[in-house]
Amino acid sequence: MSAEIFYFSGTGNSFVVARDIGRRIGGTLIPIGSAIKSKAIEAAADMTGIVFPVHNVAYDGLPRIVHEFVEKLQIARDKYVFAVCTCGGGSGATVGNLRNALARRGGNLACGFTVILPSNVRPIADAQKRQKMFDDWTKKREAICGYITARKAGHFETFSPFVMAVFAPLTPLAHKLIHRMYAGLAGEPNLPFFEVLPLVDRGFRTDERCTGCGTCAAVCPVENIVMVDGKPSWQHHCENCVACVHWCPESAIHDGITNGIKYHHPDVRVEDMLRPRAS
Ligand SMILES: Cc1cc2nc3c(=O)[nH]c(=O)nc-3n(C[C@H](O)[C@H](O)[C@H](O)COP(=O)(O)O)c2cc1C
Ligand code: SF4
Ligand code: SF4
Structure with missing residues (x-):
């Protein structure tokens, strides 16, 4: 089974997540910054991963380049697609927003995970908190890789429709x-x-x-x-x-x-x- 992981990363958090998953599932890493140069991006492997940092959760959490990437993605509905976003505090509705964007392109996000790692824009967590984030990732990556290699679907770490409704007026x-x-x-x-x-x-x-x-x-x-x-x-x-x-x-x-x-x-x-x- 072939796997490709498209990733975007500024300070390495999402790169580490993509690299760790890639090593465990035998996936090829593809920088979104390179893929985006093509007019259309074909998801050729059996399994497609999308890994990126949350940007501006108060807007929709998706970096602009991830929107552009999804717009160019040629993807069949039966393709197994997973996503992992990294963030410094919380991802809110980011995974759900990616799921919706992908659905508009005819694709189907099977699952989406959130990984909290030190923020690159907010006052940095102290050394102890940072170490806990790194340790949490080493545990979580095994669970994520087990989930996706079993091609499970339905796990979305994102705001529920109820929470979305509560926040909607704001x-x-x-x-x-x-x-x-x-x-x-x-x-x-x-x-x-x-x-x-x-x-x-x-x-x-x-x-x-x-x-x-x-x-x-x-x-x-x-x-x-x-x-x-x-x-x-x-x-x-x-x-x-x-x-x-x-x-x-x-x-x-x-x-x-x-x-x-x-x-x-x-x-x-x-x-x-x-x-x-x-x-
Ligand atoms: C422009 C920008 C906006 C961000 N907005 C959020 C945010 O709304 N919530 C959050 O938890 N982290 C936010 N972050 C922090 C990143 O999501 C976090 O540090 C991420 O893990 C960085 O990944 P990278 O090292 O792969 O670039 C933001 C970072 C940037 C650069
Ligand atoms: S995309 Fe913008 S912020 Fe990122 S490295 Fe390039 S110039 Fe700097
Ligand atoms: S801004 Fe920093 S990284 Fe860029 S050329 Fe100057 S010293 Fe080098």
């Missing part, structure tokens, strides 16, 4: 607030949410510590950074993964998303994050 306000935050960063008050996101890099800056090493450009999963006169220049098709910020060896990049924290998964090296990242 959704427009939550959308408005989060939209306003990103619109402010991009300087575009009138564009729709998903058109604002790629422009958020307008606010990215480097300071005098930048040595021109080019690591930021090399780790960007969507080639959104080119080096101009030895300094990074952002090209405004940013996917907000914050890889450039966290992997800069000099901590020279300032952005409006990460709140000044510095993080990457401890089992991931910068070499793992360089394009192309298939293995």
